[in-house]
Amino acid sequence: MSDAGALLLAGGGHSHALLLKRWAMQPERRPQHSITLVNRTSTALYSGMVPGLIAALYKRDELAIDLRQLCDRAGVAFVEAEITGLNPQAKYLRLRDRPALHFDWLSLDVGSVSRPSAAGIPIKPLEASLAFLESENPADPKPLRVIGAGAAGLEVVLALRRRWPQRELQLQQRSGQLDPGIQEVLQRARIALIENEIPNSGPNLLCTGSQGPDWLTTTGLPLDPNGRIRTDRCLRVEDHPSLFASGDCAVISASPRPASGVWAVRAGRPLATNLEAVCQGQPLRPWHPQRQALQLIGSHEDTAWAQWGSWRLGPSPLLWRLKQRIDRAFMAGFLQPASMADAAPMACRGCAAKLAAQPLAAALEQVGLGGQPEDAASLPGSEKLLQSMDGFPALVSDPWLNGRLTALHACSDLWACGAAVTSAMTTITLPMASANEQQELLVQTLAGIRSVLDEQGAELIGGHTMESRSASPVPASLGVQITLTVNGNSPKSPWLKTGLRPGDALLISRPLGTGVLFAGAMSGATKAADLDAAQRTMAYSQHTLLEQLEPIREGIHACTDITGFGLLGHLGEMLQNSPELTVKLDGPAIPAYPGALELFECGVSSTLAPSNRAAWRWLEGPVQLKQHPSAALLELLVDPQTCGPLLLGCTAEAAAQLTQNGPWLQIGNATAAHG
Known part of the structure; x- marks a missing residue:
């Protein structure tokens, strides 16, 4: 296969956001190349509405x-990372605490930072x-x-007056x-x-103009006096x-324009073309x-x-x-169309791609491998x-x-046995793509695995390594499949799933809800935050x-990790051979990630959830719930x-020691079946 080349979009500014929107709405315009967007956050704030945010409107x-x-809809890979530098000759973008990303073409829309001119808090970033x-x-x-009386400073100080009707506010201008x-x-x-520059006894907010990010000065690119890239x-x-x-x-050297969201928006179409x-x-x-652009500047009085x-x-x-109508219409243009949100759900990834419990158990029993799983x-x-194996299709x-x-998911099998991980081996299946793209995917994947093992x-x-024989998805990075064999050792006898005793407390180490959050993300229902x-x-x-856990090791009788079969499915494994036990769960104490329960209430669920619901039989x-469960809680119990x-x-x-000194939360307790 020929080397098709990679396009890297650095920064999630307005021009790149409009570019992604164009490819999402008109996929035939999207270049048939590997395309990746890198930004330090998963969202970008629309500058036209920032004064309204400051004003608490x-x-x-x-x-x-x-x-x-937006990247998912446009068929573009998304990388959340901070850009720290660029080597235009070797064609790679440096990222903080991660391997560099290579490119054939690079588009920079990395925004600006406030120009330092006095002591205070810069408005940008x-x-x-x-x-x-x-x-x-x-x-x-x-x-x-507020220091700086240009359009930005005026909007900010007037927005602050609306936010704080009584606080003393000042605006510093040139004479x-x-x-x-x-x-x-x-x-x-x-x-x-x-x-004048009379010292202020309170805080200063700097709206003193902007310049390019500091790291641009180390790239050797042509810059204007404000550190903006000349094009x-x-x-x-x-x-x-x-x-x-x-x-x-x-800045266009032949047509310089001030740094402004207006010009960034207008550059979206010519950049895309x-x-x-x-x-x-x-x-x-x-x-x-x-030469000029219309600006609408809000005041404090509607x-x-x-x-x-x-x-x-x-x-x-x-x-x-x-102004409000224009701003809201601009943001509405980025919402996922109802026709896409209502389309048939795509199969979930990650551990939600696990084979359902019933056919798995039946197959193992048929070939003589049934029994109590550990x-x-x-x-x-x-x-x-100890040794364990795990893996799944790319989640992100x-x-x-x-x-x-x-790698984290695979290692948790050993952690659940009280074993420290010592080594691992991996099988990585790469999508059909150009040799350069496969090499980049392999480098990034191995580096991500190594980051877990090194810690x-x-x-x-x-x-x-293998190459898939199935058609590559878009982006191709979703075609990476990883399987890990993880080795470790336990200082004493490993914990089993089946050691639960009457009187034991049941503790959980982090919230539930990843399955529904990623399922909702595919339809645009999950909030970015x-x-x-x-x-994280x-x-x-x-x-x-x-x-x-090591100092209280003898007080721990059973442990497992909650993965594809959900809390109830894996709790059922713990109780499978213990007819003398009853577990009482405290429903309100079971932690859920923000947004998970709300998605369940809207009817969102993982594609593995229907088969996992068989675990409700427990x-x-x-298994008893101390309170009458809501429908959302029942779904949370089986969320992969x-x-x-x-x-x-x-x-x-x-339990008393762990819940005081760590992330652990008690969600129930075990009693004798007759108790």
């Missing part, structure tokens, strides 16, 4: 563009300044000063910068205008034919942006004024309503040397993260729990988990 979700979902404003006390007697009309608006808003009219970086740049980090052309070997088209260069109209309530098997000659399109999650002092001692929270927990290794026997929690049974004394 909008919730964050209302102006957050879900880049992960927005995440830090918004967090600062959330932490501020509106009754603080110290004045908050004579603002005309009498604007000064009158500020006077009505009780915002003091400061014309030609085709948005191609000067003297770098395979690099493009747009948005606040770039030229990236599609360069990938197909076609001529590029120059863009001739107009009014806005329109500005076109030196011309201004308003403030007016009509213009405010127009999380890991002891190697012949020593019950303390980021091959490094997918390698990490798969535990374990080694990757070997493995095998909820999936972010789950993935999933990507955190639970091997550190062994150190906490509720008619040895990837990188799920450990579930252990231990003495009351051990």
Whole structure:
């Protein structure tokens, strides 16, 4: 297969968001190449509505563009990572704490940062300044000063007046910068205008203009005095034919325009046209942006004024309503169409791709391999040397993260036995793709696996690679399949699933709900923040729990990890040969990831859930719920988990210690069946 080339989109700015929207809505325009978007967060805030967020008129979700979902719809891999540098000659993008990503073509839309000019909190990056404003006390007697009286500074200080009607606010301008009309608006808003640099006793918020991210200065790319990348009219970086740049980090040398969301939005179409052309070997088209752009600037009084260069109209309530209408329409354009959301559900990935319990048990019984399953098997000659195997189709399109999650999931079988992981071997099946793309996928996947083993002092001692014979998905990274054989040792006899005793407390180490969250993500039903929270927990290794458990090892009688069959399915395995036991579960105490129960209430569930519901039969026997369960709780009990929690049974004394000093939560207890 020929080497088709890889397109890397660095940054989730407005131009790239519109590019992804175009490919999601018109997939025939998408280049038939490997395409990856890298951004430090899974969402991008629409700048036009940020003042409204500061004013507490909008919730964050209302102006957050879900880049992960947009990439899924556009057939683009999504990588959440912080960019730290670029080597344009060797063609790779440096990422923090991860391997670099290689490219054939690169498009940069990495935004800007506030230009440092005084002591204070820079308005950009927005995440830090918004967090600062959330932490501020509106009754603080110290004045908050906005430094910089351009359009951004005006919008911010007027938004703050709406957010904090009584707090003392100041705006620092250059002498004579603002005309009498604007000064009158500020006077009505009780915002003091400061014309010199008198030290402020309160915090300063810097709206002093912007510049390109600092790491751009180390790339050798042509930059203007503000650190913005110089491009030609085709948005191609000067003297770098395979690099493009747009948005606040770039400037067209022949038509310089200020860094503004307006220009970033308008660059979306010409950028898309030229990236599609360069990938197909076609001529590029120059863009001739107009000299001025209309700006609508909101005030604190449900009014806005329109500005076109030196011309201004308003403030007016009509213009405010127009601005809100434009902003909401822009965001509505990124929502998944109802026709896509209502389409037949796709098969879930990760551990939700596990074979259902009934055919698995029947097949094992038919070939004489039935009986009580354990999380890991002891190697012949020593019950303390353990081995386990696990794996599944790619859960996420980021091959490094997918390698990490798969390795964490596989290792948890040994952790559930109280064993430390010492080594692993892997089989990786790669999709049919170009040799360069397969190499990149393998590098990223192996690095993700190694990140888990290195944390535990374990080694990757070997493995095998294969190429799939099935058609590759889009993006191809979803075609990676990993199987891991994990080896470890236990200092004493390993914990079994079946050692639960009367009087034991039942403890769980992390929330449930990964199955429904990823199922909901495929239809656009899962909120980006909820999936972010789950993935952060999933990507955190639970091997550190062994150190906490070792001092009370003798008080732990049974342990397992909750994976594809859900809490109830794996709890049933613990009780399978224990007719003398009854487990009483405290439903409200069972932790769920944010958003999971709400998705169940909306009818969302994993494609493995219907077969897992057979485990509800345990509720008619040895498992009892202390309260009448909601429908959502019943679904949570059988939701398949990837990188799920450990579930252990231990003495009351051990439970008291664990619930005080760790992530453990008690969700029930075991009693004698007649008790």
